[in-house]
Amino acid sequence: xxxxxxxxxxxxxxxxxxxxxxxxxxxxxxxxxxxxxxxxxxxxxxxxxxxxxxxxxxxxxxxxxxxxxxxxxxxxxxxxxxxxxxxxxxxxxxxxxxxxxxxxxxxxxxxxxxxxxxxxxxx
Amino acid sequence: xxxxxxxxxxxxxxxxxxxxxxxxxxxxxxxxxxxxxxxxxxxxxxxxxxxxxxxxxxxxxxxxxxxxxxxxxxxxxxxxxxxxxxxxxxxxxxxxxxxxxxxxxxxxx
Numbered sequence: 001x002x003x004x005x006x007x008x009x010x011x012x013x014x015x016x017x018x019x020x021x022x023x024x025x026x027x028x029x030x031x032x033x034x035x036x037x038x039x040x041x042x043x044x045x046x047x048x049x050x051x052x053x054x055x056x057x058x059x060x061x062x063x064x065x066x067x068x069x070x071x072x073x074x075x076x077x078x079x080x081x082x083x084x085x086x087x088x089x090x091x092x093x094x095x096x097x098x099x100x101x102x103x104x105x106x107x108x109x110x111x112x113x114x115x116x117x118x119x120x121x122x123x
Numbered sequence: 124x125x126x127x128x129x130x131x132x133x134x135x136x137x138x139x140x141x142x143x144x145x146x147x148x149x150x151x152x153x154x155x156x157x158x159x160x161x162x163x164x165x166x167x168x169x170x171x172x173x174x175x176x177x178x179x180x181x182x183x184x185x186x187x188x189x190x191x192x193x194x195x196x197x198x199x200x201x202x203x204x205x206x207x208x209x210x211x212x213x214x215x216x217x218x219x220x221x222x223x224x225x226x227x228x229x230x231x232x
Binding site: 052053054055056057061063064065066067068069070071075077078083084086087088090091 | 136137138141161162167170171173190191192193194195196197200212213216217220230231232
């Protein structure tokens with residue numbers, strides 16, 4: 001840890017004794033971060049892993065209409081596990097609190113504009 | 124004429140009457156190059172959903188339903204386009220889902 005000793009103006013220095021001298025110590029946050037990481041890892045069970053329903057297109061379903069080649073065949077649905085994990089998250093709706101600030105502002109603003117327009121259009 | 128011959132050559136493996144977008148770049152000396160792209164996303168979605176037309180009022184009506192696996196298969200076709208070469212498959216899927224939304228086709232798991 002890097003320790004820096006700061007002194008006040010010269011006139012005050014003489015009246016301080018060693019115990020009273022303020023020592024500002026600067027350390028890196030690494031130790032604190034690793035502590036929080038450990039606690040987060042151990043409490044992984046608190047954050048629920050979302051379960052997605054089984055796909056309606058079950059294994060072996062022919063995905064009709066998606067073949068454009070003369071010599072080809074329509075693709076066949078694979079098992080749910082064979083698709084990448086991110087595929088099932090694509091239909092998730094992000095709640096308002098978890099959106100980016102930019103997106104939140106955009107939504108609030110457009111809602112306010114629509115309400116103002118509605119109030120203006122009333123007779 | 125020249126273009127038609129080359130185009131027919133390049134697309135001879137494709138089933139007739141498939142809409143096939145093409146991006147042509149023409150040089151000042153009238154020579155050209157072109158890239159054949161995958162069929163339009165909305166066309167593929169309507170075929171996958173088994174409908175002839177999309178919804179007249181998307182959002183309020185539902186014209187058809189499609190699974191995420193259909194979306195994945197469509198995205199795999201789209202990923203072959205030169206435009207999409209640097210875009211990850213997950214982003215292409217998101218794009219296809221957005222097209223489905225505007226066509227009034229509901230996407231389910």
